[in-house]
Amino acid sequence: MTVASADTHPLTWRLRADDSASDIKLYEANDGYAAVRQILNNTAPADIVKLIKAAGLRGRGGGGFPAGVKWELMPAFDPNAPKRYLLCNADEMEPSTYKDRLLMEQAPHQLIEGMILAAYAIQACNGYLFLRGEYVLAAERMQKALTAAKEAGYLGKNILGSGWDFELVLHTGAGRYICGEETALINSLEGRRANPRARPPFPQVAGLWGRPTIVNNVETLCNVPHILLRGADWYKQLSQGKSTDAGTKLFGVCGRANKPGLWELPMGTTAREILEQHAGGMQDGYELKAWLPGGVSTDFLLPEHLDTPMDFDSIGKLGSRMGTGIITVVDQKPGIITVLRNIEEFFARESCGWCTPCRDGLPWTVKTLQALEQGKGQPGDIEMLERTTKLLSPGYTFCALAPGAMEPLQSALKYFRAEFEQGIAKT
Amino acid sequence: MSTANQSTVIQPDGATAEEFVLSSEERAEIEHEMSHYEDPRAAAIEALKIVQKHRGWVSDGAIYAIAAVLGITPVDLEGVATFYSLIYRRPVGRHVIKVCDSLTCMLMGYESVLDAIKRQLNIDYGQTTQDGRFTLLPTCCLGNCDKGPSIMVDGNTHSHLDAEKMVQLLEQYK
Ligand SMILES: Cc1cc2nc3c(=O)[nH]c(=O)nc-3n(C[C@H](O)[C@H](O)[C@H](O)COP(=O)(O)O)c2cc1C
Ligand code: SF4
Ligand code: FES
Numbered sequence: 283m284t285v286a287s288a289d290t291h292p293l294t295w296r297l298r299a300d301d302s303a304s305d306i307k308l309y310e311a312n313d314g315y316a317a318v319r320q321i322l323n324n325t326a327p328a329d330i331v332k333l334i335k336a337a338g339l340r341g342r343g344g345g346g347f348p349a350g351v352k353w354e355l356m357p358a359f360d361p362n363a364p365k366r367y368l369l370c371n372a373d374e375m376e377p378s379t380y381k382d383r384l385l386m387e388q389a390p391h392q393l394i395e396g397m398i399l400a401a402y403a404i405q406a407c408n409g410y411l412f413l414r415g416e417y418v419l420a421a422e423r424m425q426k427a428l429t430a431a432k433e434a435g436y437l438g439k440n441i442l443g444s445g446w447d448f449e450l451v452l453h454t455g456a457g458r459y460i461c462g463e464e465t466a467l468i469n470s471l472e473g474r475r476a477n478p479r480a481r482p483p484f485p486q487v488a489g490l491w492g493r494p495t496i497v498n499n500v501e502t503l504c505n506v507p508h509i510l511l512r513g514a515d516w517y518k519q520l521s522q523g524k525s526t527d528a529g530t531k532l533f534g535v536c537g538r539a540n541k542p543g544l545w546e547l548p549m550g551t552t553a554r555e556i557l558e559q560h561a562g563g564m565q566d567g568y569e570l571k572a573w574l575p576g577g578v579s580t581d582f583l584l585p586e587h588l589d590t591p592m593d594f595d596s597i598g599k600l601g602s603r604m605g606t607g608i609i610t611v612v613d614q615k616p617g618i619i620t621v622l623r624n625i626e627e628f629f630a631r632e633s634c635g636w637c638t639p640c641r642d643g644l645p646w647t648v649k650t651l652q653a654l655e656q657g658k659g660q661p662g663d664i665e666m667l668e669r670t671t672k673l674l675s676p677g678y679t680f681c682a683l684a685p686g687a688m689e690p691l692q693s694a695l696k697y698f699r700a701e702f703e704q705g706i707a708k709t
Numbered sequence: 710m711s712t713a714n715q716s717t718v719i720q721p722d723g724a725t726a727e728e729f730v731l732s733s734e735e736r737a738e739i740e741h742e743m744s745h746y747e748d749p750r751a752a753a754i755e756a757l758k759i760v761q762k763h764r765g766w767v768s769d770g771a772i773y774a775i776a777a778v779l780g781i782t783p784v785d786l787e788g789v790a791t792f793y794s795l796i797y798r799r800p801v802g803r804h805v806i807k808v809c810d811s812l813t814c815m816l817m818g819y820e821s822v823l824d825a826i827k828r829q830l831n832i833d834y835g836q837t838t839q840d841g842r843f844t845l846l847p848t849c850c851l852g853n854c855d856k857g858p859s860i861m862v863d864g865n866t867h868s869h870l871d872a873e874k875m876v877q878l879l880e881q882y883k
Pocket of ligand 1: 340343344345372374376459460461462463464465498500502503683
C-alpha cells in the first residue's frame with residue numbers, strides 16, 4: 283500500500299484517522315489556502331480556466347463533462363452586468379453514492395478553497411453550496427468552516443487585498459433526488475418546486491435568477507486547488523499508464539463485499555483491483571452476479587468486465603457509464619427482477635412528474651416488474667419493457683432522470699433475459 | 710402595522726379553522742435567511758424548515774403566514790411545501806424514523822430491519838405511534854451505503870443495523 287501524500291492522494295492525504303475535520307489552522311499548516319494566496323493576486327482568471335482545461339479535469343458529478351470547457355461556455359465578463367454565480371452541487375442522492383459526504387465532513391476547507399478558486403476563475407460574486415437536507419453532520423462542519431474562512435479573510439469583501447469579493451452561502455435542501463439535476467437545483471435554490479428547466483439556454487448563460495451560472499460537483503471543485511498548485515502535467519500523470527483521463531478519483535465498493543468503503547485511486551484503476559484488493563472481494567456465500575459502475579442510473583456490467591479501467595471512456599465503451607465511480611456489487615441471492623424493481627421504485631418515487639413518459643412510464647415499469655417478480659407476468663410484458671426503454675430515452679423526456687432509470691433496465695434485458703422469461707405466468 | 714405574520718385560514722364553508730401567528734423568533738430566523746438571497750422567495754424552503762423545527766410540522770395556517778412574509782401567494786408556497794419530502798404537512802411524532810430502502814441497503818437486508826421496527830412499534834409507513842413518539846417513513850439512499858443497512862432518526866444516521874439492534878436503538882429516543 284502506498285502512503286497517502288499530497289503528491290499521490292491530493293483529495294485525501296489530509297484526512298485524519300479519527301474521521302474528524304481539520305480546522306482552519308491545521309488546514310493552513312498543511313498547505314491549505316496556499317493556492318488562494320498564490321493565485322489571487324498573480325493570475326488572470328482566464329489563465330486559470332486554461333490551466334483547468336489543460337489538466338483535463340472532468341466533472342465528477344457523473345457526466346464527466348470537462349470542467350474548463352464548461353467554464354469557458356460562460357459569456358465574457360460584462361462590467362455592466364457583473365452578477366454571476368458558482369453553485370456547488372452537493373445534493374448526492376443517487377443510490378450507492380457517498381463520496382461527496384466524505385469530502386464535506388472531513389475536508390470542508392478543501393471544498394471552500396476549491397469554490398473560491400473556481401469562482402475567481404469565472405468571476406462569480408456569489409456562491410451557494412447546495413447540500414442535501416439529510417447530510418446533517420456535513421452541514422454543521424461546512425458551516426463552521428465557512429465561518430472560519432470568512433474570519434480569516436478568504437471570503438467576503440476584497441479577499442486578501444485582491445479587490446475581488448466573493449460571498450459563499452450554505453443552502454440546505456429538503457429532500458428529493460431531482461434537486462441534483464442542475465436546472466432543478468437552480469429552481470430549488472430559487473425557492474420553487476424542483477422541476478428541471480428547458481435547455482437552451484444553458485445555466486452557463488442563464489441560470490440562477492437568469493444570470494450566468496456554473497454548477498459543479500463537490501469532488502470536481504475539490505480537485506481545483508491541487509491543479510493550481512501543482513500544475514496540469516502533474517495532474518495528468520496521476521493516472522499515468524492506467525487511463526487517458528486525468529487525476530485521481532474517489533472509488534468505492536458497496537454491497538456484499540468484505541470491506542465496503544471508499545478510496546482515492548488513480549483514474550483508470552481496474553474494477554477488479556478496486557473490488558479484490560481494496561474491498562477484499564465478495565463475502566463468503568455471495569457470488570458476484572453483476573455490478574453497477576457508479577450508481578443506479580448506470581448500466582449493469584458482468585464479472586467478465588471487471589478488468590476494465592474505471593474511467594469515463596473505458597466504461598462508456600462497454601455501453602455503461604462510470605457515473606459516480608462507486609461500484610455496487612450485486613450478488614446472486616436476490617433475482618435480477620427484484621433488484622430492478624427496487625431501482626425502478628426509487629426512480630418512480632423521485633420523478634418530479636413534469637413530463638408524461640417519466641411520470642407515467644416509471645410506475646408502469648414498477649408494476650410490470652412486480653408482476654414478473656411474482657411469476658404473474660403476461661405475454662408481451664418483456665416487449666413492453668423494451669419499448670419503454672426507448673420511450674424514456676434521451677430526447678423524449680425533459681431531463682436525464684428517466685433515461686438514467688432505463689439504463690439498468692435495458693442492460694438487464696440484455697444480460698439476464700431468461701429471468702424475465704421465468705416471470706411470465708404459465709397458462 | 711402589517712399583519713403579515715398573522716393569518717386565519719378560511720375554509721370553503723366560510724368557517725375559520727385556525728389562528729396562526731409566527732413567533733418573533735421564527736420571523737427573525739426567516740428574515741435572516743431572506744438576507745442571503747437577492748429574491749426573498751429563495752428562502753421559502755428554509756422558512757418552511759424553520760417553522761417545522763419549532764412546531765414539528767407545517768400547518769395550513771403556517772403556509773399563509775410564511776407566504777405573507779416571503780411575498781408570494783399561499784398556493785405557490787403550498788406547491789413548494791408539498792414537493793419536498795422533508796417538509797411535513799401533517800403532524801408527525803416526536804421522532805421521525807426514515808428507513809433507507811434503496812438498492813444497497815436492500816442488498817444488505819434492510820427488509821428485516823424494517824419488519825423489526827414495524828413489529829416493535831406496531832405502525833406502518835406513514836403512521837405515527839399512538840403515544841406520539843415515532844413516525845415511520847421510507848427514504849431514498851442516505852449516502853451511507855458502505856455501512857448499511859442504514860436508517861435515520863431525526864438528525865442521526867445509524868449504521869450496520871439488524872433486527873436485534875433495533876429494540877435497543879429505539880429505546881434511546883424517548
Ligand atoms: C436526476 C439527476 C440527479 C443528479 N444528481 C446529482 C448530484 O446529486 N450531484 C451532482 O454533482 N450531480 C448530479 N447530477 C448531475 C448534474 O446535473 C450536473 O451535471 C453536475 O452537477 C455537474 O457537475 P460536474 O460537471 O462537476 O460533474 C444529477 C443529474 C440528474 C439528471
Ligand atoms: S424526466 Fe422525470 S424527473 Fe426529469 S423532468 Fe421529466 S418527469 Fe421530471
Ligand atoms: S442505499 Fe441505503 S444508504 Fe445508500
